[in-house]
Amino acid sequence: MSDALCPLCGRPLGKAHVDRHHLIPKTYKGREQFDIHKICHQKIHSTFTEHELFKSFHTWEALREHDDIRAFIAWVAKKEPGYFSRNVRSNQKTKR
Numbered sequence: 001m002s003d004a005l006c007p008l009c010g011r012p013l014g015k016a017h018v019d020r021h022h023l024i025p026k027t028y029k030g031r032e033q034f035d036i037h038k039i040c041h042q043k044i045h046s047t048f049t050e051h052e053l054f055k056s057f058h059t060w061e062a063l064r065e066h067d068d069i070r071a072f073i074a075w076v077a078k079k080e081p082g083y084f085s086r087n088v089r090s091n092q093k094t095k096r
Contacts, residue, residue: 006081007060008040009073014081028054039084043072 004013017038024030027050047068048057057063064070076083 004035006037006040007034008036008044008063008069009076011037011077011079012081013037016082017084023053023058023060025050025053030054030058037076037081037084039076039079040072042086043069 005011006013013035018035019038019041020033021036021041021044022030022033024032044053044057044063047066057066064073
């Protein structure tokens with residue numbers, strides 16, 4: 001796992017703070033899982049609802065094209081692979 005890259009941000013995964021992400025949420029019968037930084041995983045789920053992930057953001061490319069995710073990737077690119085900080089829930093998501 002130490003040579004693997006995070007499919008969202010492209011940084012090395014390392015061994016600390018790694019989660020598994022379903023591109024198609026489990027609630028929509030998604031089974032395939034991918035290793036991803038915990039901070040990247042939390043950013044995805046703090047930005048999108050399960051329904052949004054299922055309908056529009058079920059590929060890495062679609063996720064990376066979203067403005068909030070693109071800004072997050074630019075920010076996190078400067079951090080060490082093991083960096084972790086809790087994400088705050090997006091105001092846009094809480095209004096849905």
